[in-house]
Amino acid sequence: MVWAVLRRTLVMAVTVFAASVVVFAACSALPGDTATVLLGERADPASVAALRHEIGTDRPLAVQYADWATGMLGGDFGTSVVTRRPVWPQIADRLQVTASLVVTGMALAVLLAVPLGVLASRRRIGPLVSVFGQLGMAVPVFVAGILLSYVFAVRLRVLPAGGYAPLGDPYQWVRHMALPALSLGLVQGAVLVRYVRGEVLEVMEKEYIRTALATGRTWWGALWHHGLRNAVVPVLTVIGVQFVVLLSGAVIVEAVFTLPGVGQMLLRAVEGRDLLLVQGVVMILIALVLVINYLVDLLCLAVDPRLRRPA
């Protein structure tokens, strides 16, 4: 067990390091540099060169990377040239919004997918649920968002059309989060339904379930007492994998509902060539994905002892 955890931790650390190199290299390759964009159309070349020197983009790439990476280890992501503020607190501000969206979206998706997926594995209701799954998968996330906002915010006027309220005011937070989370959750839920259905079908054909059924348990009873635990591991893994998709979806949903999350910040930062901010956001998002998958791995270890043997 200890060895399994240790090994996964090491792999994650190496992957995060590799990711940081890739992110840095990609961001440094961006044409159109910060100084030119910031100073705009009427700046003279001398000012641009001076600014470039001041922010250090005239140094060798390796030095810039080392500087950035060592800073990050100490929690210092550098100071944005454009906003003149340290990068980390800016990201931290926005992370709350994106996290709210992703977590509520995922929660809704799971709440939707698990019961529906289980229902779908019953022959009678199956086709109906599959239709929902197929439709949900076919509707792009932003179309769902636009439709929901049109119906609930514009026509019915029961929910705000956009914006964010901090968690400190739970009532407003829920109201502002409802539509974005619903758009994300509906589409994501549709994807998950298929997996849940597949897993339940597979588990319910296992010997121990047949035994349970033979000893007089009902289908539902067998599923609840023996099946779910075994269906949980693959579904958890899928949720971990889908987390990336969810993040992409969140970037778009933030645009539809003007949520001030990291996605919106990233779009603006790319436009303004706020290089350190772009690097910081991308790095944190990727690290987040890796950590979530790592945690899912650990969770699977805890649920399923068979995984604890060394691979």
Next chain:
Amino acid sequence: MRSAAPRLAALAAVAGLLLTACSQSAADQGRGDPGTLLVGGEVEPQTLDLTVTSNASIPSMLLGNVYETLVDRDQKGTVTPGLASSWDIDRDRRRYVFHLRQGVRFGNGDPFTARDVVFSFDRVRAAASRHPFKQQFAAVSDVKARDDHTVEVDLKRPSNLWLLNLSGPVGVILNQRAVGSLADRPVGTGPFTFGRWDRGNQIVLARNDAYWGAKTQFKTVTFRFYNDPNALGNAMLAGELDLITNVPAPQSLPQFRDGGRFRITTGHTNGEVVLGFNDARPALRDRRVRQAITQAIDRAALLKTVWAGYGTLIGSMVPPTDPWYEDLSKRVPYDPAASRRLLDAAGYGGGLKLRFRVPNRPYATQAAQFVADQLGRIGVRVQMEQVEFPGRWLDEVFTKGDYDMTVIMHSEPLDIVQYGNPSYYWHYDNPKVQRELAAADAGTPAEEVAGMREVARTIADDAASCWLWLMPSIQVSARNVTGVPPNVVTGGYDLSSIRKS
């Protein structure tokens, strides 16, 4: 397996939350309160320091509201007193003496004196200054405080434009103690003080109770940002805003027409949408080719389809709010037959191929697709390509000149002067225009108006660019909001005339 109860309880709790969320009606926070104004805007600036970037959304919020300038320009474009109650100009037009208003204080309590003017102007002019509009101060040779309330400015050469430019972002008077926090806590002498900035969401201005002039009705004014035009529209429809100061797409206006809940105000801006030619290309250096392109484009139809008919046809680089404006829109009329003849005469009748690099902004791509189709009809082969704005467009088209034609809105006031600058990205080099511009800048007010009018006509006849249209100012306000300033003149959005009942 553990008991099912906690799981079910959690499920019920979340479902309950959602239900309450859905059953409550939208709380219009602040919408009914005449002490607050909620303004919706599209682009949130990344910094509030208008001395380091030319981003127009910063002065739009701060100029005239938080910051003030020595002179102002009214809705008709006329220069009016600002922080200077009057000024004298000597006979050779090279020395300006400004008499400053007394008893004015900055938002942080500091008194406003001539030293602040010298400090602010010297900050623009300094050798190490990276001010984006430093060029507008090129004519200044010296700035001195004669006493606490008199400032003397000496120019190297007479310049009318210098005084006009003072009403823009380059002329804002900064507080010496606050320049360290220009990026996130601006301090000025205006009717509002900076309140707070919830990044990604809103900027709040608060009433300056010590303001020297007429006090505003609003205790707070909140600018909220919506990156998506539909979200901005939805917020207005859902009653979360009092005012949208710049409707991003006129096609969305019909949604505000029903039921008389809203008022639509249109006016002029400084934003000329210019089809720019790169005169470094031999074909486009030929006046006949530029004229042929101009005559091939039905600008009236373009405005109608691309911008729903909102906006003004201008025919030169002058908005109606400049003192020397005259209607030149029919000077080089739409005439495809004449256009073909001109192309033939120039030797490009057999086909001209142009690289049309367009910024990825809705107005530009829509207009460019229209232009490309029309040019195709006179036999010009247009290779259209979208370029990310601002990053790549600024770098490749604007700085490196890697393009044949482009479309971009020039929103700075008085940008007609760029036709006198051969190193500008058009590479338009016409000595006649350069002479006329210099003469107009140095002349008396009457000579200035006549001279600038001449410049506008010369560039129109020369088809220096093709001016597609002047971007309108389109505002939507709630029924109970009145007095929105229709025109954008200095680049600032003046809140002082707005009332809410």
Next chain:
Amino acid sequence: MRRTGFVLVGLVVAAGLLSLLWAPFDPARVEPGGALLPPLRDGHLLGTDGLGRDVFSQVLVGARATLAVGVAAVLIASVLGVPLGVAAGMAGGWPSELVMRTTDLMLAFPALLLALVLAAAFGASAVTGIVAVGISSVPVFARVSRAATLQVMAQEYVTAARACGRRAPGVAVRHVLPNVAPVLLVQATVAFAIAVTAEAALSYLGLGVQAPTPSWGRMLHENQAYLFTNPELVCWPALAIGLTVLGFNLAGDVLADRLDPARRARP
């Protein structure tokens, strides 16, 4: 029901092919006088958009962009992913581990994030979108083909072939690839559906196929301004995207059921 997916996919392919030969109007043809016509007016089956361009022709020609993005993305994903996965599966040991870790890293990059950075670096275009979607599908292809390869390698005839002295590339081509192919075909339909959705999403953010090339995603982007006055302008491309994705998903399901004996046995 079983056939619906193939019918939808066939329709999209047919539309794309037809558009190469014929469309009722030039989709780029601007008609200032005929903007925003309702459906069936003046020969415009689905009416015209804000610039007076024929919507039906745009939908027809737009199928090409969608197919091109899908095909290209699947090609990139399989050209990079399959050899990687097969090689890893056959070699085992540390190369296999390396491939798995690399795909782990790649899986951590959200496709949209990649597209965003690529668009900033090389300009927003169909190509950057395709590359982004293609690259993000590489890990899935690599993993699926590695898993399938492992299965094949355990078969007796493969062991026999290797014992007879066949070299690895020969085994891969003769025995492994044919057996991996069906699984990959299913994966390709899934990747195709993802590519279509991704193109729409990128175009919604203005980072996908660029003007003047007609594409469904870009139609959505451009016609957004008319959402409240002419919602049908947004509906047509949205419908086209939805039906295409639906088609590929359904077809993928059917293929999976047919090609995977374990799944065929299920209810």
